[in-house]
Amino acid sequence: MAEPLMQSPLSAFDLGVQARAIDDSRGVWASEIPLLAYISLRGDAGDAAFVEKVVSVIGMPLPVAPCTFAASNGVTALWMSPDEWMIVCRRERLSELTSGLKSILQGIRSQVADNSGGYTQVSLQGRNALDVLQHASVYDFAALQPGRVVGTTFGKSSVYAYRADNGFRLIMRRSFADYIWRYLVRAAAPYGLGIAAIEATGHAGQGVAE
C-alpha cells in the first residue's frame, strides 16, 4: 500500500509546475495555498468564559466584531457569523488546536469541528487582482479594509475574502474550488494570469501526513 498522500482541492491543475516568482509581466498572480488546517468553531461571543478559553488556546483575542479577523503566531481566526469562527493554521498544529479547544470548552456551549478536508484557499495578487474580484462578485472589494473578512458571492458560488500579502486571500469549499478557480482564470485572462510561487507552504498540492 502506498504512503498516505494528501491532495488539495486544486491539485488536479498542477499549479506547482507553472509556479514562478511574481513580477510585473502579469496583471494577476494567483496560487493555491494548499492543505492548511481549518477548524470550525461555534459559540456565544457574549459568553465571556467561552471567549476567554478560546483565547487561551489560540493565543490571541477572538475577533468578535462582525467581519473581522485576527492573525498571530501562524494562527488566523476569522469571524464568519455572530456565533461562528474559522480557525486556520498549518496542518502540524491541527490536532493540538482541535483537542485543546475541545477539552478547554468542556461544559461550555460550543462546537469544535475539524473541517480541514473541506476547504482550501487561493492567494490573489497583482495590479489587477481587484479587477478580477469585481468580475466575479457584487461585493465592493475596493472598500474592503485590511483586517476585515467578508463572505460573499463568487460567480454562482461563494468565498470568504480578506486582504493579505499585497492582495487578497480567498477561502473556498473543496467541492467548489474547481469552479472558482476556472472562473478566476477566465476573469484574469484579459490581464494576464501568472501562477505565483508560494514559498513557505510548498506548492505541490500534495503532501505526506505527519
Place this chain on the structure above:
Amino acid sequence: MSHRVKHSGARVDFDRPLAFSFDGKSYGGYAGDTLASALLANGVRMLGRSFKYGRPRGIVGAGPEEPNALTQVETGAATIPNLKATQVELYDGLIARRTTGWPTLDFDLKSLCGPFSRFMPAGFYYKTFQNRTLWPRFEHIIRQAAGYGSAPEEADADTYDHRHRHAEVVVVGGGACGLLAALDAGRAGLQVILFDEQNEMGGWLLSSPNTVIGGEPAAQWLKTIIAELRSLPNVEMLTRTSAFALHDMNLIVAVEQLQDHLPLAERSETKPRQRLHRVRADRIILASGAIERPLVFGNNDLPGILTASALTTYLNRYGVGVGKRVVLQTSNDYAYQGACDLANSGCSVVLVDTRMRPNTAWEQRAHVAGVDVRPGYGVAAAQGGRAVKGVKLVKLDADRNVMSGEGPTVECDAVGSSGGLSPTVHLYCHDGGRPYWDEEKLAFVVSATGRAAAGIYCVGSITGTFGLQAALAQTQQTVGEVIASFGKAPAQETRKIETDEPEATPARRIFRVPDGKAEGHGQKAFVDFQNDVSAADIHLAIRENYRSIEHIKRYTALGFGTDQGKLSNVNGFAIAADALSKSIPEVGTTTYRPAYSPVTFGTLAGPHEGDTFEPRRYTAMHASHVARGAVFENVGQWLRPQYFLKPGEDQEAAIRRECVATRRSVGLMDASTLGKIDIQGKNVREFLNRVYANAWTQLAPGKCRYGLMLDENGMVMDDGVTACISDEHFVMTTTTGGAARVMSWLENWHQTEWPDLDVYMTSVTDHWATAAVVGPKSRQVLEKLCSDIDLSPGSFKFMDWREGTVAGVPARVFRISFSGELAFEVNVDASYGHHVWEALMEAGAEFGITPYGTDAMHLLRAEKGFIIVGQDTDGSMTPFDLDMAWAVSMKKPFSFIGKRSFARSDTAGPNRKQLVGLLTDDPSVVLAEGAQIIERPDASLPVAMLGHVTSSYFSPELNRSIAMAVVRDGIQRRSDDSRKAGRDVLFAYSRGTTHKVKVVSPVFVDPKGERQNG
C-alpha cells in the same frame, strides 16, 4: 458620386481611408465613419425593403433611433444580425449585408402587394392567421419575406464578461450636460463614472461644432472639458458603453463594446468582445438627452428622407452631404442651425417652417447663409420611387392643422424633418418613474429632482430643457444639489456658461402634416417605419375600438421593433390622442422596459457559459473515476459517476456488471456527496427528536440510526443516517441534493423556535470523503487495510460505527447499507480521499472489486425497497404512506416537526397513495417510470388514476423486472396483505400500452435482511 464634404470640423480622419463591403460590393470610407455615414457618402440610398409592404427604405437616423438600416455584420461565427448601420463603427475589411428585400433588393415580392395593401391592415396577422393548422405552413414564407437578419449558426467564438462596480455618482450620457455634471461632481471629489454609448464623448455637440459655448467653438470646449475629466483620478469615462437598464436601488446595467470597432484580425482573443457593467450608484445623473422625431407626411419613408438632426449630423460630424438640394421641414427652431450649416456647405436649402412666424433671429441667420425659408407651409407628401425626388408643399391653416391652400412642388434629393425633440426618458422609467407631458415643450419630460429622494437626478434635454445655455445652468444647479447631498461643497463657484443661441420661439403643435384628405385616403404616411405602421393604421385600430395606447400598440405593432419606437412613439401617441379626441396626457405612454437598445445574449450570459456555466462540484476521488471510465451525471451540482464503462460495454451492461459484482463479491461506491452535518451540544438528542420523526434518546455512542425528516405538513422531505459520536456529539447525513436545504432548515428551527437548546451545527460535507465498500467480500477487503478495528460480525454489528485507521489514515467506519448487502462506509479527511479509494481498489483487486455508479446504486436499493426522497416521494408522502411507521415515534414527550399534521383529516383518512412494489405479469417488461396505475386493462377515458410508477428497473439479481409505485390504498392491496381481497391486480399504462401488474411488498431481495446483518 461621392457625397463626401471634407471639412476640418468632421470627426472622421480623412487621412485614414478604409475599405468595406456591403451586399457584396466594395466601398471606401474613413476612420471615424459609421457604416451608415460611409454608405451615404457612397451614395447608397436604398438599404432594404419594408416589413409589410416591401417599400424601399433607407437610412433615417444617425444613432439608436434608426428604424430601417438593419444590417448583418460579418459572417460565420462572428456574424451579428440586425445591427443598426448608424451604430456600426467602420473598420477596414468590414463585411455587411442588408437584412431585408426578398428575394432581391431590387425586386421584393411583397412590393407586389402594394396595390393590395388595403388587404393587409393593422391586425393583419390576428385577422388572417386564425387557422392554427395552416399557420405553420405560412410562417416560414412570411418570416422570410418579412426579413431581418439571421442568427449565427456557428458557436460564438468570442468571450464576454461581467463587471460589478460601485460609484458615488453615475452620469449617463456624455453630451454637454453629462460632461459638465461629471466635471462638477468630479471636482467636488466624488467618485464618478460617466457612460456614453458613442465612440467619443460630446453628444450633440459633435454634430454642432459651430455652436459657441463658453466663448469658444463647441469642438474646443469639448477638448478642454474632456482633458480635465481625464486628469481627475476619481472620474472614469467609458465610451461605447450603453446604459440600457436602471433597476431598483440604483442598479445601472450597461454594455461596453470593447472590440466591435476593430478589424477582425486586430481583435484580441484574450479580451472579451463586450462587457456587462452592473453598477450600484449612490446617485444617478441622467443626461441622456433627446432624440429628434420626424413629422408624419405622405411617402415620408422614401430613401433620402431623414430626420433634420441626422442630416446635420452626417454633414457636420461625418463630412457627408446626403443631398445637394435639400428640403428641411420643421415645427421648431432646432432645424435652423443645421439648415445654415448645410447651406454653408454648398447645398441649396429650402426650409419649410410649419409656423406662421419663425424665430426672427434664426430667420436672419438662415437668410445670411442663403437658406430659402418658407413659413406657413408643410410637406404634404414626398415624391419619388426608390429615392426622394421632390416634395409637394401645402399651405397650413394658422390655428388648426389643416390645409388652407395648395403649395408648390419643390424638387430635391434629400429631405430632413423635425417634429420636435423626444427626451430619452427610458432609464428614468425602467424602475417605476413616469414621464409627464409638457404641452409647452411638446414632449414627455421628467423632472430634474423629482426622484432626488431615490438618488436619481436629471439634467438637460431629458427634462425638456432643450436650450443649451439653460440646460448647462440647470446642470450646474442640479449637480450642486447632488454634491450637497453628500455633505460636500462644489469645488469652485459656478459661473454662467454663455452660448450663442437666440431666444427660443415656441414650436408649432403638429405631428401629422395634413394633405387635405381623410386619413387613409392620401399617400401612406408612416409613423413607425420598422413595422410599417401608418397614421391610418392607428386610426383603424381606434375605429375597431382599441382605446388603451397599450392595446393600440400591440394591435398595430407601433414601437415593437429593435428601435423600440424611439422615432415613432410620441407621434403615435399624439395621432391616437387626436383620433380619440383626448389629450396626450390622457392617452399616456406605453411602458418603457429594459433594454434601451438591443443587447447580445453573449453579454447577458457573460462568464456563465462553458466550464463556468454552473458550479461543478467534484469529490476527492474524481480522478480515480475518470481513470476507470466513469460516465458522470449531475446531482445537486456534484458530478457523480453514473456508471463505469469498460471497453465494448453499453450502459445497461455496465450497470448489470456493477450490480452483480456487488451482490456476489464486492463493489465500491463514492458516497462523498451526501450532506454531512456535525451537531454538538448538551441537547443534541432532544434536537434530533424534534427534527426527525423517530426517537434519538436511547441511541448509544458507537451506533447509527436511519431517520426520516418531515416538513410541517408531516411529509417526508429528507432522510439519512445519523451517528452518535458521543452523548453530546452526532453526525447527520442528508441526501446529496438536500444538504443545503436541510442545513438551513435546522438552523432556522434552532435560531427561531428553539434557541434555548444547547446545540450548534456545522456543515462538514466537504471535509469527509466517503467510500462505501459493499458486498459479501467487503469485510475481507477492509480487513486488509484496517488493523485497529475489530470488524468481526459479533463486535461490529449492522448500524454500528467505529473510529480507527484505514490505509494508514484516520477514519470513521460506518456499518450501514443502502444496498442490503454487508457494507462499510469509510469516511476520511477528503485530502486523503483519493489515496484511500485507490488503496481499497488495490486491496479488493483479488475479489474483483468493482466501482459502481448511481445507476447501480439506484437499482440495488430498489431491490431492497429503499426509497429515494424526491423520486419515490414527492412532498405528499408521510412515513405511513411509505409503510415506514417504524421510523416514527409518537411517544416522544416534545412534539416533532410534522407530527401535528398527521391528525389532519386528509392525512389521517383513507384513500392515500401509498408506496408498494409492482411485479409485471411479463417479467421481461420494464415499466416506464411515471406510468399511470389504473384498475382496468382498458385505458379509454374516463379512467380513474390510482397512482404512478416511481422507480422501475430490470433486476439482474432476480432476473426479472421490478418496480416501485405509489398507489391509492396500496398497502392493503399488496399480495402479502390479508385485506387485499383480490385487489392486488392492477394495470400500468404508458404511451398507449397497458401492462398487468401485481401489487407486492417493495422489498424484493432478502426481505429478512440476512445479508446486511451478516
